[in-house]
Amino acid sequence: SAELSAAMPSNPNKPGEYGDAARCPVTGASVKPADPLAVAGTVTERNGSPKTGSGQPPQGENHAGGSLDRVRVDSGGRALTTNQGVPIADNQNSLKAGLRGPTALEDFILREKITHFDHERIPERVVHARGSAAHGYFENYQPLGRFTKAAPFAEAGKRTPVFVRFSTVAGERGSIDTARDVRGFAVKFYTDEGNWDLVGNNIPVFFIQDAMKFPDLVHAVKPEPHFAMPQASSAHDTYWDFVSLTPESTHMLLWQMSDRAIPRSYRTMQGFGVHTFRLINDQGEAVFCKFHWTPVAGTHSLVWDEAVKLGGADPDFHRRDLWEAIEAGAYPEWELGLQIFSEAQAESFDFDVLDATKLVPEEMVPVIPVGRLVLDRNPDNFFAETEQVAFCTAHIIPGIDFTNDPLLQGRIHSYVDTQISRLGGANFHEIPINAPLAQVHNNQRDGMHRQGIPRGRVAYEPNSLGGGCPFQAGMRGFTSFPEPVAEDKVRGKPEKFADHYSQARLFWRSQTAAEQQHIVNAFRFELTRVQVPAIRERVVSLLVNVDEVLAQGVADGLGFTLPPAAPLVSDCDFPVPAPSPALSLLSQPGDGSIRARRVAILVAEGVETEDVAALYQAILADGGVPRLLGVRLGQVTGNGRTLPVEATLEAMPAVLFDALVIPDGEAAIATLAQVGNALEFVRDQYRHCKPILAVGAGGRLLDKAGIGAALAEGATDPALLRVSTMKEGTKAFIALLGKPRDYSREVDPP
Ligand code: HDD
Numbered sequence: 001s002a003e004l005s006a007a008m009p010s011n012p013n014k015p016g017e018y019g020d021a022a023r024c025p026v027t028g029a030s031v032k033p034a035d036p037l038a039v040a041g042t043v044t045e046r047n048g049s050p051k052t053g054s055g056q057p058p059q060g061e062n063h064a065g066g067s068l069d070r071v072r073v074d075s076g077g078r079a080l081t082t083n084q085g086v087p088i089a090d091n092q093n094s095l096k097a098g099l100r101g102p103t104a105l106e107d108f109i110l111r112e113k114i115t116h117f118d119h120e121r122i123p124e125r126v127v128h129a130r131g132s133a134a135h136g137y138f139e140n141y142q143p144l145g146r147f148t149k150a151a152p153f154a155e156a157g158k159r160t161p162v163f164v165r166f167s168t169v170a171g172e173r174g175s176i177d178t179a180r181d182v183r184g185f186a187v188k189f190y191t192d193e194g195n196w197d198l199v200g201n202n203i204p205v206f207f208i209q210d211a212m213k214f215p216d217l218v219h220a221v222k223p224e225p226h227f228a229m230p231q232a233s234s235a236h237d238t239y240w241d242f243v244s245l246t247p248e249s250t251h252m253l254l255w256q257m258s259d260r261a262i263p264r265s266y267r268t269m270q271g272f273g274v275h276t277f278r279l280i281n282d283q284g285e286a287v288f289c290k291f292h293w294t295p296v297a298g299t300h301s302l303v304w305d306e307a308v309k310l311g312g313a314d315p316d317f318h319r320r321d322l323w324e325a326i327e328a329g330a331y332p333e334w335e336l337g338l339q340i341f342s343e344a345q346a347e348s349f350d351f352d353v354l355d356a357t358k359l360v361p362e363e364m365v366p367v368i369p370v371g372r373l374v375l376d377r378n379p380d381n382f383f384a385e386t387e388q389v390a391f392c393t394a395h396i397i398p399g400i401d402f403t404n405d406p407l408l409q410g411r412i413h414s415y416v417d418t419q420i421s422r423l424g425g426a427n428f429h430e431i432p433i434n435a436p437l438a439q440v441h442n443n444q445r446d447g448m449h450r451q452g453i454p455r456g457r458v459a460y461e462p463n464s465l466g467g468g469c470p471f472q473a474g475m476r477g478f479t480s481f482p483e484p485v486a487e488d489k490v491r492g493k494p495e496k497f498a499d500h501y502s503q504a505r506l507f508w509r510s511q512t513a514a515e516q517q518h519i520v521n522a523f524r525f526e527l528t529r530v531q532v533p534a535i536r537e538r539v540v541s542l543l544v545n546v547d548e549v550l551a552q553g554v555a556d557g558l559g560f561t562l563p564p565a566a567p568l569v570s571d572c573d574f575p576v577p578a579p580s581p582a583l584s585l586l587s588q589p590g591d592g593s594i595r596a597r598r599v600a601i602l603v604a605e606g607v608e609t610e611d612v613a614a615l616y617q618a619i620l621a622d623g624g625v626p627r628l629l630g631v632r633l634g635q636v637t638g639n640g641r642t643l644p645v646e647a648t649l650e651a652m653p654a655v656l657f658d659a660l661v662i663p664d665g666e667a668a669i670a671t672l673a674q675v676g677n678a679l680e681f682v683r684d685q686y687r688h689c690k691p692i693l694a695v696g697a698g699g700r701l702l703d704k705a706g707i708g709a710a711l712a713e714g715a716t717d718p719a720l721l722r723v724s725t726m727k728e729g730t731k732a733f734i735a736l737l738g739k740p741r742d743y744s745r746e747v748d749p750p
Pocket of ligand 1: 125184186199389
């Protein structure tokens with residue numbers, strides 16, 4: 001066991017807490033924390049007290065910014081205190097008038113503790129409440145000055161610190177990770193010129209075209225208000241009622257019903273800025289831009305049956321996966337790509353680039369890789385960082401600007417506004433995770449929870465008493481793109497916004513057969529849960545406008561005949577672009593690496609232990625995560641050595657693993673063949689299209705699970721390796737592990 005765990009990877013950024021040192025802490029010793037003042041650079045006070053405030057403030061230092069080291073707290077080796085720093089003698093008993101008497105009102109220690117506890121919760125986010133986050137950096141490949149003066153893109157190799165939060169949309173803070181839902185992909189860049197938040201999703205289009213409809217959309221998808229059900233699910237009447245009456249949602253519905261909505265991991269999903277943004281160079285010239293994040297590990301998704309089972313087996317599946325990958329040093333990585341196009345080009349498109357229900361096909365405007373995003377450090381504290389981080393689309397920096405996309409325009413207001421009630425006031429920018437690294441100097445004052453202590457009597461501009469400071473930055477500061485606007489004030493939409501189906505058709509036609517089948521199945525599942533037949537039919541009548549095969553497939557699944565197409569809102573003939581292979585998940589297979597992929601190795605007494613140890617090391621060496629699974633915890637022996645059972649079939653079912661190995665060993669297989677969990681494990685791995693390696697007698701477990709028979713009927717299965725020796729199968733198995741799933745063995749129902 002020690003031998004195996006010594007080989008486990010760990011995160012060198014946090015060796016003391018999670019690395020080798022953490023595995024063998026020195027008994028009875030506490031770790032002396034670094035002196036926070038020494039870390040931050042102490043203000044040298046003339047009277048020697050850093051707290052009395054009689055010294056000079058550090059010139060030009062941002063009181064709120066700087067490294068998070070400034071506010072980290074480590075209580076190793078310290079005594080308990082109250083919030084006022086008073087040492088606490090007894091943390092077990094409240095202060096009473098006699099041992100059996102009433103508690104004294106004066107027990108300020110009890111009251112402080114209970115009061116603080118009573119107020120521990122803050123409101124969850126109105127959407128995207130469930131999320132997980134990590135620190136890292138963005139590294140720029142080449143200077144992009146030709147297009148933008150934005151600080152992160154200024155030099156080759158420049159690194160900008162980031163904090164990234166991934167989320168589901170509909171579920172509450174404690175809901176399951178594997179719900180069928182859009183995923184948020186929000187990146188906060190702490191740039192030299194202030195914070196830039198790119199608040200995107202893992203899907204490049206959106207449900208609605210105008211922010212005016214956002215509260216309706218969210219009210220429809222959230223649990224129904226009378227009985228607060230269902231949790232973290234769009235499969236209910238109010239959601240489908242709303243979207244069936246909102247034809248502009250159709251394109252997004254296809255993405256939402258695709259496997260994009262059940263990612264295997266946050267590490268294996270794309271991200272998109274969704275809107276068209278503007279980039280501006282230092283000449284003041286502007287281009288349009290769309291942002292794309294592409295995972296180096298490739299885009300991989302779950303299958304629905306697996307997602308459902310994961311909801312029970314591990315509701316924190318994505319949170320745990322992200323955390324463990326970073327702790328193990330398998331840092332998740334994405335490449336940032338830009339689609340850059342001119343305003344003139346945009347005018348020639350058949351669709352409107354201000355319409356967030358449309359994407360720009362890569363065949364029309366290529367995605368240029370410009371840098372990489374690496375997440376290499378987990379937060380120290382979930383609440384302080386992941387919960388309190390406040391992403392706002394209004395947070396942009398010189399070199400980046402908005403467009404008139406009416407969805408984006410509404411978002412510019414909504415995010416700042418929501419933080420004020422979520423985080424308790426207008427000073428949320430001073431919470432350490434939100435504070436920019438760039439300096440903050442202005443005349444905004446006071447408000448709840450103010451942290452900074454602005455000096456002097458000047459809090460206005462212009463002033464002479466403060467020497468005119470802080471002063472306007474002029475050309476160095478943020479300037480909006482001077483877009484000419486001369487129009488009537490109206491409520492309405494541009495004409496091309498009325499095209500609700502051509503890109504939905506583009507998406508459908510760009511999917512592989514297996515992906516199309518998954519989309520049909522997802523519509524069938526969701527609409528089967530809908531109770532009102534008219535809503536089901538209305539959704540299918542939207543789909544008739546997309547593709548008859550799709551609509552027929554869904555109608556068949558629901559047991560009714562194809563309804564007529566939903567009426568179109570425009571007579572225009574909007575052309576459908578040629579299929580775009582880039583829209584298929586399978587177009588991004590990844591780098592073939594097995595980093596952070598989880599492999600279950602089934603063991604029981606009598607297993608070929610030498611084989612197992614060799615395979616274990618081979619998987620570890622490539623960054624994979626092998627686990628020895630048995631019927632009960634303890635140890636198993638076989639030919640040569642004793643192995644620890646790391647987890648049980650009961651506690652860690654098949655859905656928690658990307659692949660399965662059934663090693664050789666007559667006695668072990670005889671035992672496993674009697675265990676229901678083992679057979680179910682094998683069946684789930686098979687029906688979820690995961691690679692399986694069965695060695696020698698291990699093949700008999702496949703037969704017992706009914707899989708051998710399926711193959712005997714003449715089917716070939718490239719992801720099922722049945723070999724006589726471990727050595728023979730190891731290389732091919734590891735190669736399979738790094739590949740996307742092969743859906744050819746899939747059957748429906750599973
Ligand atoms: Fe939003 C949160 C992404 C449209 C209003 N949104 C939120 C988060 C993400 C997105 C990733 C979570 C951020 C985090 O991790 O803290 N939202 C999107 C995308 C959209 C979009 C990609 C369309 C392109 N959102 C949208 C509209 C509105 C909002 C049109 C309102 C007019 N979104 C919010 C919000 C949230 C939010 C209410 C809830 C919590 C928060 O902001 O901080 O303001």
